[in-house]
């Protein structure tokens with residue numbers, strides 16, 4: 001991707017149907033619902049998206065992230081046909097269209113391996129390694145099945161990244177989790193437990209913002225001590241931000257949701273949400289019936305933009321890292337990783353705290369001269385490596 005190109009992700013809830021019953025799943029009440037988005041609805045959505053982005057001066061990469069439920073429970077033909085329709089509908093924009101999938105990787109056969117290898121552009125696998133929360137309907141832990149299937153992906157030479165959800169139950173195994181990915185030479189995102197589908201769903205494995213911060217700081221230290229480079233998100237992104245912070249005359253970056261939103265979530269019924277507000281009753285409208293241009297300009301979308309901007313003004317404008325960090329974590333991040341002050345403004349516990357920890361460690365390691373603030377390594381060569389990696393969602 002070139003520097004002046006941008007990317008937008010559409011996280012598509014293909015169907016809520018799933019063979020697992022992960023105890024923290026925010027789709028939990030709907031996991032038995034087999035209803036899937038219809039091919040005709042996808043066609044309408046593609047037309048709306050293509051019409052919108054073809055008017056942009058700069059090319060925009062459009063990444064469809066197929067999500068669920070378990071997206072691989074759909075027959076492979078569902079995806080092969082929709083990939084063909086994308087080519088027809090997007091026309092000149094088709095080379096900019098990518099498809100990713102986020103799977104629990106419990107259902108794999110030769111046809112699905114073929115689909116992952118030749119159909120999707122990137123594969124994300126959800127596996128927590130410890131904690132026993134990713135179970136099937138009988139309560140059996142899925143981890144051994146997923147590990148077997150990861151071997152099959154490796155045998156088939158299919159690259160993948162992983163997402164591990166951080167909970168109170170796998171927090172004590174952080175070092176083992178890091179070492180697993182280090183030995184496998186696989187990138188991963190450590191994703192703190194997100195809001196559930198109902199009250200008390202997370203009882204027994206909840207995690208506080210302070211615990212998440214501590215875990216992220218430990219990951220920073222594992223990364224710095226490691227001989228091999230493990231692409232662990234969001235740590236490498238935060239390291240890039242600190243390097244930017246100390247790079248003379250670096251162009252500041254600010255998240256501009258009004259100019260261009262970077263992630264939309266499309267529910268099975270076509271309702272579109274910003275990532276921060278998914279399912280909170282703040283739908284921008286329905287992309288199966290309404291053009292994307294109308295949704296973007298619509299009252300509901302303008303309201304969530306104003307809310308995100310207010311959060312950034314209240315919190316990020318006070319932050320020493322604003323401009324190196326774009327403010328995205330406060331604008332769009334999961335707000336439960338933060339705390340609120342007496343005025344109701346967010347205290348950006350996790351992102352700001354992790355940045356401060358990296359800054360301290362970089363000074364201790366001499367990567368940043370603690371006296372002069374000068375960088376002692378070439379920020380470009382450092383930043384290229386992590387930026388090349390991307391894990392879906």
Ligand code: SF4
Nearest residue numbers: 316319325330348352
């Ligand atoms: S670290 Fe947090 S408060 Fe600072 S700019 Fe980033 S999101 Fe905003």
